[in-house]
Amino acid sequence: MKRGLLLLAAFLAVVLGAAFQAAPAAAGEVAPKVPIDKTKGDCVLPADEMRRQHMNIVKHRRDATMYQGIRGGKEALEACLTCHAVKGDDGKPVTIQSEKHFCRVCHDYAAVTVDCWACHKSVPEKNPFEQAFRLPGRTMRAEASGLAKYLEGGEK
Amino acid sequence: MSEHKADPTFEAARRRFLQRIAGASALTLAPGVVLYTAGSDEADAKAPGEPLDPKVRWGIVIDTRKCTKECDRCVEACKAENGWDAKPGSRTDVQWIRKVNVKDPKTGFEMSLPVMCQHCANPPCVDVCPTGASMKRADGIVRVNMHICIGCRYCMMACPYKARSFVHEDLPEQNKRFHAPMGKGCVTSCDMCAHRIDVGRIPACVEACDKGAMIFGDLNDPDSEISKFVASFPVQQIRADLGTDNGVRYTRLP
Secondary structure: OHHHHHHHHHHHHHHHHHHHHHHHHHHHHHOOOOOOOHHHOOOOOOHHHHHHHHHHHHHHHHHHHHHHOOOOOOOOHHHHHHHOOOEOOOOOEOOOOOOOOHHHHHHHHHOOOOOHHHHOOOOOOOOHHHHOOOOOOOOOOHHHHHHHHHHOOOOO | OHHHHHHHHHHHHHHHHHHHHHHOEEEEEEOOEEEEEOOOOOOOOOOOOOOOOOOOOEEEEEOOOOOOOOOOHHHHHHHHHHOOOOOOOOOOOOOOEEEEEEEOOOOOOEEEEEEEOOOOOOOHHHHHOOOOOEEEOOOOOEEEOOOOOOOOOHHHHHOOOOOOEEOOOOOOHHHOEOOEOOOOOOEEOOOOOHHHHOOOOOOHHHHHOOOOOEEEEEOOOOOOHHHHHHHHOOOEOOOHHHOOOOOEEEOOOO
């Protein structure tokens, strides 16, 4: 009897052990994969940690930018958008309206709504802070170009 | 103690000096006449990725003697930079900066000046905000943290300068600006182009002004152009009687 119980226990251990091992693998096949361009470098954390931590990283960075003016780097939102951009049929990165957008790939699956894109732009801008509005030919400070105009006789 | 304090100051001065050398540029005015400017169009600011410097107080001085009635380059630059567009006559559209034309009916004297968020040292909008969304950064920039703004509009009521607007509608994706998110149901206002200042550039309106009527800089740095200007001219604040101590100042007010 005792031997029978031991055998049963051993059998259960093997079966359950196999089941526990199989569970994550099966989930990995079912859960959607986030598209990423690895040529631009690795993400902030490995994928399994990002799955749990990305909202904390984004929120922490949000406060750092609002209160301390910290911008740029890997944790910046523009970095997320750049590496994870998915090109649509027209060759341009898709917006949040598309199901292929990297946020929606998982968030649709998990049925979690994010509000970020109500205000934020959901497609990358090439170096957005450099691209910020610049008038052509205005590299000098305003005073200097005013003086130039004065010396050229444009203004009295 | 004094030795400990002196070091960072020296370091900062040294860095500023090196930056000025690096940014020095030349402009040929006429054959044989070359104008050299120390320092470029950029602000003496922190490197991206570093937290802001609380010793700084950013400010803008507007020389209303140079500002003309017809010109609205600062307004157009702000629109392009920050993705808002106020239709003429609309009282509900988002507006960060506007040109105000004033006239003395007795003498006929006219003048024009841009008015935006005055970046007060004692901002009434921050006092009344129930959530802490209306905030003043350590470097003197007053702005809305839209992440925690609930759209109650107390700050719009409190602002003596009518500088804040409520966003009534969602922005279409193509009109959104990456660095100036604007969401329906939040209050928004001029943030002195914080996204530019954080990466060492000057605000869009100051960059766009071709009359040299706007000077941007650090009011706490006695060597800055703006500090020298406020030290040599009787610069005024709008409604100085309120004691808000504005960061945006004017050379001559009616």
